[in-house]
Amino acid sequence: MLATLLLLAIVAFLSIWAIQVQKDNEDVMIQDRKLSDVAKKMIAGILEISKSLSAFGNRIPISYLRLVPHQEAPTNICWGDRNRSVLIRVPLGWTITRNMSDIANEQQESKYYAPVNKQTIEIRSADNSANIFMFLAGLMIGAYRGLTDDKALEKAEEFYSDSNIFEREHNFEQLPASCVEAAEALEEQRHIFEENGVFSKKMLDMTINKLKSFNDKGLSEMLYGNNNQEALRKLVEKYIYCG
Template structure:
């Protein structure tokens, strides 16, 4: 049996003995019939970034066949605020490759992610998953290459303060039980996300731990493996859903919000990416970091201020993007530098690939191609990000960088070695926006790049700008300085972001 199937935790993959990418309608019907599953749930991501649900109680094989073949109608105006009620009927159509068994229901239920289609049967131009698909296809057509993405999903668990082993304030990085109270919850999440189709790399506790009166806050992170952009987005959406369901089950609060309180670590949603051709990672060459890597970073940095409109979408996003908090504020890149907007993570180059032989002497170990692991990381986004639009925006920016005549010069100019605040380049660095309002202004100035080639519809860009400006939060950080009660009210208002 193929190892990719043998080790795959998705029950459908195990039963059908084929990768999820090869699932077809007959596979879904067979699995439901043999396993006596009568509940089918359509899932889809609407404007607010959360999974919506349409439940079917299957009454016959013909009924199941009809649902899986034609999808169903939904009210688009209740899912997307920019759609008019007078002409808002949409179709939701299942993508068979996304099917998974619901791990939370008593009645066995099969879940399947869907795409939106309009009254003509065309993919809905403004649907998040279709915008991402258009960005992927255009990148492939114009460059002949593919991109892969992975996300780092950070979150806080808030519970009642009670323990014989209290955690140390802001020193929770890779802490273990019993000091990390919710390691068990995280490990259960890893298992369930993987069973639901997510490609998991690892999980660990994060820096952020603190107490506030009778409440304890503990930060964790789940990181995914690099995969195609659509699967990366699906995995993050499912990951959020699984974690929230576990929190509900355990009667604790979980939040992906960018900031919980001032002076404590915020939660990001960092995106790693790589470019490959014919299955080969192109981020390194014989000299180290490749020109392709530098061009991709140059493109991202050139439109980074506008990208915050997709990745930092609530006022508290900009309470996280402050100096000296391991969150970016300057538009630059660096090696292994967690204050840089784009970071090149530590790679297995320069002979360090031999570490395994030193740690395991006298072992005959087959060398591993560590060059395939290299990525670059965009560190601005947070849990409020519209995941599909954020990844689509990064793909557009990467393509922009590969086409820029001066991309390598831009990359060289914006490189900062080690301490950004001490080693600032001559002339300084541009700053990221400091509010939703400023982010909207930046997107408005650069909207043409995203609207080119019909990747982002104009109405989606306009709606994004209007929504961000409606917060009217320009100068909010200064207004809140020293006003702890007002800050707590603001954090509470946006505690459950996308």
Template sequence: MENNYILNPNPLVQFLQKEQKDFTKADIIRYVTENEIEMINFRYVGGDGRLKTLNFIISSLEHLDSILTYGERVDGSSLFPYIEAGSSDLYVIPRYRTAFLNPFSQIPAIDILCSYYTKEGKPLESAPEYTLRKAHEEFKKVTGMEFQAMGELEYYVISEKEELFETADQRGYHESSPFCKWGDFRCECMRAIAQAGGKIKYGHSEVGNFTIGNTQYEQNEIEFLPVNIEEAADQLVIAKWIMRTLASQYGIDLTFAPKITAGKAGSGLHIHTRLVKDGKNMYIADGKLTDNALKAIAGILDIAGSLTAFGNTNPTSYFRLVPHQEAPTNICWGDRNRSVLVRVPLGWTEGAEKMVSDANPLEKADASFDAGIKQTVEFRCPDGSADLYLLLAGLAVAARHGFEMQDGIQYAKDRYVSVNIFDDAHKATADRLSHLPASCAESAECLEKQRSIYEAHGVFSKNMVDGIIKQLKAFNDRTLRQDIGDDKARLTELVKMYMNAE
């Protein structure tokens, strides 16, 4: 029989000979007992967006079965700011499909992501992971389609300056060694993420590179493949944990911060989306965007301001979202246009299957080539401060909202832009468009105005939305960008404050 898993980098998938999504409790027990695993680690995301950990040393088969069946209790008030201490006990229950071999533990260990449940045994309504699950379920009910996403994870590696083979300032895009200093580190991260179940598209160096004194800053990116939005969020959370842990072992710093210093490229977290039904990409037909795509785009544009509450969550986010940079500020969309908020990147059009045979004369064109499957629609404003589960939940809500809008298709057509709107020659076009918030305070106001869209269908809980609005307002940053201006010292202080904030 052909081995369909021979190239799969995940050791559990290779051993169990099944997809990760099909893992059962019995599978986990089998792997543990036959591979001398000594520890189970529960992982779950707190209100700060970072992975938390609960370690179990396995003492017997009965103990292992108990851990995997009943989960454990945790203090919800220490994990989420909107949970009262008087009624804060929660259960964390493992999701077997997320199990992976810990790449760092000296004690052989299996890590598993968990979901939160209340004392009544029901999912915690305000848990980010459950919010995402609800958002996807409601989207599928309304549209009959699956919502898929992939992230572009940009980051800076911070290290001592190397004198040899320096790259020109802000010219690091797709650079190779020896000019790219941290390519091997990036590849090691990619392998560890893939072994943990991450579906990676590719990795490369990015534009940003500069030095301050003896410190070198080099920007890289790891991009993922489209998967359903629940899996997309899980793998991004695990990826960020792996990358930071590996950086710590290397003795270097790594940050997903939106902005490092003035005048240099910031780091975004662009999210590509795709609608799929029966294995077909519903964004495109006959080489053109479908009405489904226009409706989804309309919904995202209509509530783009409030989506920043989940995707741009601290004051440094808004030092990246400034005019005349690649980061967007105007609420519009376009094809292959990096000045817009929602971009339709270059796809693979009809006839594209002939390219490989032209480049390789010994190859014949593939008649089964699906020109449309790769087409995505990209949301360009989020950054590394995003709450990944809530951001993807918000995008699913926005896309569903587009299908529920009476005039969604026309709304999208009216906001299509084919020019670089940062060019002074097109100022009139830019002036007619709405703008993204310029601070956390403005983001909170947008969420207050549009909260009913998120709370509809019971997706976002009222308590969670209240908590997010309160947290954003607490930054008190309405005039911060103007106050700091070109003062690099003050910007540096601000960046340090939020360097490792999610």
């Protein structure tokens, strides 16, 4: 897999929140001043394994207290340009070579010209409990699957939302709502992560067993439904120092 990525001559700059990809020192996230097919394929591939990625990006029970509907946090497996409740958001892309600060500060004397565009895509689910190495490796697996999937553009279209994702006509799948559900998702898709030896069987077994040990299925609904502030406080205090 690594050799194939090198042959593609793609250099990826990844973080928990954003992905930017260059080829031959050019940003391939943009094509004709719009989001490119390469970017859309990567989005489709990542979204297809996004349930499993929760096992690496949301590793403690209080992670899922944030991931609730009707908040600026992702629960639906979809992507879009403006809605902050989508899982992958496409932020404002500057398709000219001038730096943002030059445009925002017209009286600034010095002018900086960037060699490439600055378009990125944001992955909005992971939090500070994430195992950054496993999460980034998972993102690479998803991106690679999208780039090598002949139907990725069709899937990207199906995942796309340009309106309120909580309206009834949308029927997007949901992210896991607990550590246990994340473990179950990883179990179902573990063969994807074990391909090409990227993740070992032992590594995935340990991750799944650890997540299941929290036994937190339905915990968010119970705490919020009963408005149990004291139990919520104790839970946060227990896991807030996860790092």
